[in-house]
Amino acid sequence: MTVNYSGKKILRKLLPVFGVIVFISIWEVNSYFNLYHLIAPSLSPTTFPSFLSISERLCEIVASVDFWNAARVTVARTLAGFGISMLLGTVLGLLAGRVQLIGVLVNIPVEFFRNLPAIAAMPILILFLGIGTSMKVALCVFGSLFPILIATTTSMQNISEDIHIAARFYGWSGWRLLFIVLLPSALPEIAASGQTALSISLILAVMGEMLIGGDGLGSMIVDAERTFNNLNLYALVMALGIFGCLLAFGLRLIVNRLIFWKVNINWQQS
Amino acid sequence: MILSFKNVSFGYTTQSEIITNGSFSLTTKGERLFMVGPSGTGKSTIMKIALGLLQPNSGVVENKAIHPIPIMQNFNASLLPWLRVRSNLLFGIAPGHESLFEAVVSLFEIDSLLESRPTELSGGQLQRVLFARALCQKPDLILVDEPFSHLDLPSTNRLLIRLGEYLSEHKISVFWITHRHFEAKALAHRIIHLENQTLRPLQLQLLADTQVFTT
Numbered sequence: 133m134t135v136n137y138s139g140k141k142i143l144r145k146l147l148p149v150f151g152v153i154v155f156i157s158i159w160e161v162n163s164y165f166n167l168y169h170l171i172a173p174s175l176s177p178t179t180f181p182s183f184l185s186i187s188e189r190l191c192e193i194v195a196s197v198d199f200w201n202a203a204r205v206t207v208a209r210t211l212a213g214f215g216i217s218m219l220l221g222t223v224l225g226l227l228a229g230r231v232q233l234i235g236v237l238v239n240i241p242v243e244f245f246r247n248l249p250a251i252a253a254m255p256i257l258i259l260f261l262g263i264g265t266s267m268k269v270a271l272c273v274f275g276s277l278f279p280i281l282i283a284t285t286t287s288m289q290n291i292s293e294d295i296h297i298a299a300r301f302y303g304w305s306g307w308r309l310l311f312i313v314l315l316p317s318a319l320p321e322i323a324a325s326g327q328t329a330l331s332i333s334l335i336l337a338v339m340g341e342m343l344i345g346g347d348g349l350g351s352m353i354v355d356a357e358r359t360f361n362n363l364n365l366y367a368l369v370m371a372l373g374i375f376g377c378l379l380a381f382g383l384r385l386i387v388n389r390l391i392f393w394k395v396n397i398n399w400q401q402s
Numbered sequence: 403m404i405l406s407f408k409n410v411s412f413g414y415t416t417q418s419e420i421i422t423n424g425s426f427s428l429t430t431k432g433e434r435l436f437m438v439g440p441s442g443t444g445k446s447t448i449m450k451i452a453l454g455l456l457q458p459n460s461g462v463v464e465n466k467a468i469h470p471i472p473i474m475q476n477f478n479a480s481l482l483p484w485l486r487v488r489s490n491l492l493f494g495i496a497p498g499h500e501s502l503f504e505a506v507v508s509l510f511e512i513d514s515l516l517e518s519r520p521t522e523l524s525g526g527q528l529q530r531v532l533f534a535r536a537l538c539q540k541p542d543l544i545l546v547d548e549p550f551s552h553l554d555l556p557s558t559n560r561l562l563i564r565l566g567e568y569l570s571e572h573k574i575s576v577f578w579i580t581h582r583h584f585e586a587k588a589l590a591h592r593i594i595h596l597e598n599q600t601l602r603p604l605q606l607q608l609l610a611d612t613q614v615f616t617t
Contacts, residue, residue, distance in 0.1 A: 297455065298480035301472055302539060303494040312493065316484045393483040393521065 159183045178362045190367040199352070199371070206349040207375060209265060209337040213272020214330050221277050221329070222322055225284020226314070235285065242281065250275035250332075251339055268340040268348075275336045276329035283325035287318040316393070323387040330383055334376055349375075403466055404428045404543055404575050405452060407601075410461030412451055420444030423461070424601040426594050431542070432573040436586040438604070439596035445579045446475050448596070449547050452577060467543035467575070471536045475547040475579075478528055481520040481535075488516040491535050502538055509568055510534045510561070525552030530561070537568070543575040550585065562588040 162168060163182040168175060193199045228235040228242075254271055261267035295313060298304065304313055341350025349372055356364035406427035413419035421444060428435050437445055450456045451463055453472055474480075481490050491507070492500055507513055510530040515523060523531065529552050536544055550558045566589050569576060580586060586593055586606075593604040 292479045294474060294477055294480040297453075297472060297474060298477075301453070301470065302480075302535075303496075308494070312485070313482060316482070393519075 156183050178360075181363050181366060185363060186366045186370060189363040190370055193364065193367050193371065202347060202349045202352045203371070203375065205265075205347045206334075206337055206341065206372075207379070209268050209272060209340075209348065210330070210334045210379065212269045213333040213337060214276055214326075216269070216273045217276040217280055217329050217333065218322075218326060220273070221280025221325075222284050222315075222318075225281045225318075225322075226288060226310070228281070229285040229288020229318075230314070235289075242278065245274075246278035246282065250336055251343075254340065254343065263344045263346070268337060268344070271340045272333040272336045276333040279325040279328045279332070280322060283321045284318055287321035288314065291317055319391050320393070323391050326387070327380060327383060330379055331376065334379065338372065403464065404431065404433070405467065405470075405577060406462075406464045407448075407452070408462040408464075410451065410458045410463060412447065412456065412458045414447075416459075419459075419599050420447050421596070421601065422599040424448075424596075424599075425461075426601055426603075428543070428575050428577060430575075432570060432575055434569065434576040434578065434589055434591045436578045436580065436590040436593045437596060437601075438580060438583065438586060438593060441581055443596050443598075445596055446547050449474070449545055449577070449579055452545055465543075467541075469539065469541050470543040470545060471539045471541035473532050473536050473544065473546040473549050475551075477532050478520070481528065481531065483519060483521050485519075486516065487512065487518050487520065487523075487531055490520060490531065491516075491538050495538060499540070500538070502540060505568075506534045506537045509537075509564055526550075526554065526557065529553060533565075537574075541574060543577065545577045547579045548581070549578075551582070555584070558582075558585065559588070565589070 160183050163180050166177065166180075168180050169177075224238075228238050250271060253274055254267075257267050257270050257274070261270055291314065295317065299309055299313065337348070338350040338353075341348035342354050345351045345354065349368060353365060353368045353372070356362075356368055404427075406425075406429075408425050409423045410425070411419055411422050426435065437448065439445055447456065449472070451458055452465060453470065454463075454465060482493065485493065491503065507516065510533060512527070512530055512534055515527060515531065520528065520531070529550055533546070533549050536546075550561070553561070562585060568574075569589070576589070578585070578589065590606060593606060594601050595604045
């Protein structure tokens, strides 16, 4: 029984890896036997390269300086947009959540801008900032700001009655109330919205580069497409996917380390 | 005069009142007034009225305490889980005014909990920390609502005796809500009973015999 149980446990641990193997196998079989040709005969054989050849190309690309320069630019834009959004979203969210007048005043504008597809605002941003890095970062901020702002505002408005009573009678006020009580209360919510904001920021950084060109992984991808270099195209998209995962994983690691009371939200309400 | 209700009526809706023409007062420094009654009669609501968190529909409420400190029912969420117990106890106290800290910590026997986080504590430990935090604030009046409901009987009895001495020594007035009659027997100077929207005084010596507030 024990052996059986631990065997099950190992199997459960290996299952996610197994999922990846299945996915890659389907891909390989598909490209090796040109199965996609049965569905779409008009497609050229280079449309769907094998996973192995893409991986090989990825290794070659990763060895090049150009790739890392582009990656550095894209990741820097993503993180800059995300960082500015975190700061701005938290400050504005605290204001909107704490000062009723501000909350009421910004309510409709926030609702408007959060539902506006950020990419549609790009031409307007170009009018103000040109087509350089500042515009691309601004685009990232525009898209990723609102999840953070709204999460901060909401968690300010949902501060428990107990905290309000304690603040009033136990002499919590001023900066101590703000930085030791209110902000930590909101941090788990802010961090959760940060995950969304980070992926939006990466999407918009790449989008900006794809539409405007210049530097970054986005424009590298467009170049690969325009020169019909499908292997490069797939390899770059794969690299971008890996970067996205690493960024999300890194953020989660930092958040779990710093905000250890996140798991205790249920405890507070009990 | 520290706390007084004069002909106070209150209801969340006009149809159903929780208290009608209720009067009581805490007149002298160090006096301990207990309010008892079946659960669901609105004792906690009266506490909120006493604190000024709710306004009565009619009547006059006066709270002349200089530093009233409440411990609400299930007040756990007011402990900050990102601070250790020690910091929670001292948070909000002006530097140099921590003189009561040591005495309060030993009173509630929470020395060993000081470096823990509130989330690591049991219900009874949390209640002792909450009460200790309130006393660290140097209150002249404490208003407490079922403060030891998660403590077992022997622990509570032991604690109540020492707490009584502490409260007398520091002349702290008390407005205490409970449905556990032994708490009232141990500490109360006077008792009022709330039932059917009516407040009426209750003889201390009647407590042992009455069935009004069984646990």
